[in-house]
């Protein structure tokens with residue numbers, strides 16, 4: 001079988017049909033509803049909410065409400081983080097009531113804020129405790145439960161295959177493995193071959209993640225890991241279409257509308273900006289949007305003058321930001337027309 005071509009095939013996650021096998025990774029502060037709609041619209045097989053702290057969701061904090069809310073997409077996958085079984089169970093119940101089709105458990109986040117609370121990848125240091133959380137979530141909801149993990153805590157404890165097998169036995173329907181340890185954070189290169197050990201340990205679908213940014217990467221990660229699907233994170237900064245493009249390269253039916261020139265890029269970015277203002281309200285939205293604008297500019301208008309860049313990145317007036325963005329992308333395309341579509 002053509003390994004790369006299989007990425008265009010549908011996959012079943014505990015009874016939920018997923019249209020192809022190239023997934024957008026959850027990224028806190030990035031993959032909000034606006035971003036996920038874009039990624040899905042471009043052809044991503046699956047998109048996942050930002051991580052939601054289960055204790056906060058259980059307490060009804062506003063930001064978590066925004067994160068858990070149904071985006072209107074055909075598959076709503078919600079990711080929960082936490083270390084208390086009762087909070088995880090309660091949060092999973094809330095997610096299910098919000099219409100989640102799949103609940104994912106975060107066992108991969110390396111942030112001290114998260115691991116310091118013994119959630120995220122810290123759970124890989126105590127698999128018995130990790131299993132109590134999995135049991136609690138699986139027991140709380142009818143929808144399929146999945147787990148996202150790293151290879152292990154550090155090089156001396158590469159226990160992802162054990163966690164994955166125990167998770168499968170506990171009823172988990174898919175695992176995603178970021179090919180780094182917690183102690184690597186984001187340094188070094190993801191070890192795609194190590195993901196093969198997880199694949200060998202389970203019969204549920206395994207998703208390979210880490211440093212995939214192109215069809216060629218996706219092909220290599222599949223060869224080296226034998227995984228069933230791939231998940232792409234940071235490569236989608238300033239390019240929400242990347243995941244759909246990889247699926248399309250594999251033969252997926254992705255009618256992706258990728259901006260083809262400076263004016264189209266300007267329209268695209270302005271539309272995304274306006275969606276963020278609508279999602280968060282103007283005051284918060286214009287701040288939250290800055291990282292995306294910075295990525296779009298860095299990638300598609302790299303020669304932008306510091307003055308225009310600074311206006312875009314600091315102005316508190318959305319009309320001024322939009323006006324300057326349009327000027328920036330049109331000017332960039334005049335200098336280097338092909339760059340806009342890269």
Ligand SMILES: Cc1cc2nc3c(=O)[nH]c(=O)nc-3n(C[C@H](O)[C@H](O)[C@H](O)COP(=O)(O)O)c2cc1C
Nearest residue numbers: 025026027028050051148178210211212232233234
């Ligand atoms: C800014 C940022 C936020 C992230 N937030 C989450 C998250 O909320 N949940 C999660 O499981 N992983 C999160 N991750 C990890 C990514 O999902 C992914 O595993 C990691 O970035 C490696 O994939 P990549 O090399 O394709 O980026 C985050 C990563 C980044 C860079």
